[in-house]
Amino acid sequence: MNRRIAGVAFAFASLGALVAAAPSPSRATPFAVEAFKWPPWLSVEWPVNPYDRANRDALLLVHAAMREGVPTTHDMSGTAEGIVSGQRRSVALHLDATSEPGVFALRRQWPANGDWVLRITLAGSTTALVSLDRTGGIASVDIPMQVGSGSAFPRSVGAHDIDSALAVLASRP
Numbered sequence: 001m002n003r004r005i006a007g008v009a010f011a012f013a014s015l016g017a018l019v020a021a022a023p024s025p026s027r028a029t030p031f032a033v034e035a036f037k038w039p040p041w042l043s044v045e046w047p048v049n050p051y052d053r054a055n056r057d058a059l060l061l062v063h064a065a066m067r068e069g070v071p072t073t074h075d076m077s078g079t080a081e082g083i084v085s086g087q088r089r090s091v092a093l094h095l096d097a098t099s100e101p102g103v104f105a106l107r108r109q110w111p112a113n114g115d116w117v118l119r120i121t122l123a124g125s126t127t128a129l130v131s132l133d134r135t136g137g138i139a140s141v142d143i144p145m146q147v148g149s150g151s152a153f154p155r156s157v158g159a160h161d162i163d164s165a166l167a168v169l170a171s172r173p
Contacts, residue, residue: 037067038067039067039125039126039153039154040064040065040066040067040071040075040122040123040125040126040154041064041065041066041122041126041154042062042063042064042065042120042122042126042128042143043062043063043128043141044060044061044062044063044120044128044130044138044141045060045061045062045063046059046060046061046137046138047137048060048061048105054098054099054105055098055105057107058096058105058106058107059106059107059108059136059138060105060106060130060138061098061103061104061105061106062076062095062103062104062105062106062120062122062128063102063103064076064102064103064104064122065102066122066123070101070102071102071122071123072097073095073096073097073104075122075123076095076104076120076121076122077093077120077121077124078092078093078095078106078118078119078120078121079091079092079093079118079119080093080109080110080116080117080118080119081116081117081118081119081162081166082110082111082114082115082116082117082166083114083115083166083169083170084111084113084114085113085114089110089111089114091109091110092109093106093109093118093120094109095120106118106120108136112136115132115166115169115170116131116132116169117129117130117131117132117162117165117166117169118130118132119157119162121157125154125156126143126154127143127144127154127156127157128141128142128143129141129142129143129144129157129161129162129165131165131168131169132169134172139169142165144157144161
């Protein structure tokens, strides 16, 4: 019986030693949160499948992902920023939910003439700049990034980013 009690006592002592050697929750939690934390992310799909009736008239599809939950249309915002006949124009965009969770369809809501950059933002933090070519197709997609703490994260997009993208589009032949 003494051995059994001693064995049990030893097991508790060993467990106590393991608990004492493990990092405290206050030290472990920030590391664990940092290790698994990632910003909202989006990507652009183009061309859209012409055989999918639900999205047939969409210019592009936006795939959105967030660490907490599935994005909805309330998490998405956008504007079409353009230069038409030398005048700067801005058109608010509406993205439509699709049958696939976290995927949104964008249909043309801006004039066909002029130079256009689409600004699509997820959760107010990750923004894609989509430049359109002269035919209305996708010329480029960029998600401006910044490096912090050794990792790259999406950065906020300012008016100078839009102006630069429009200047590049306006200078093409």
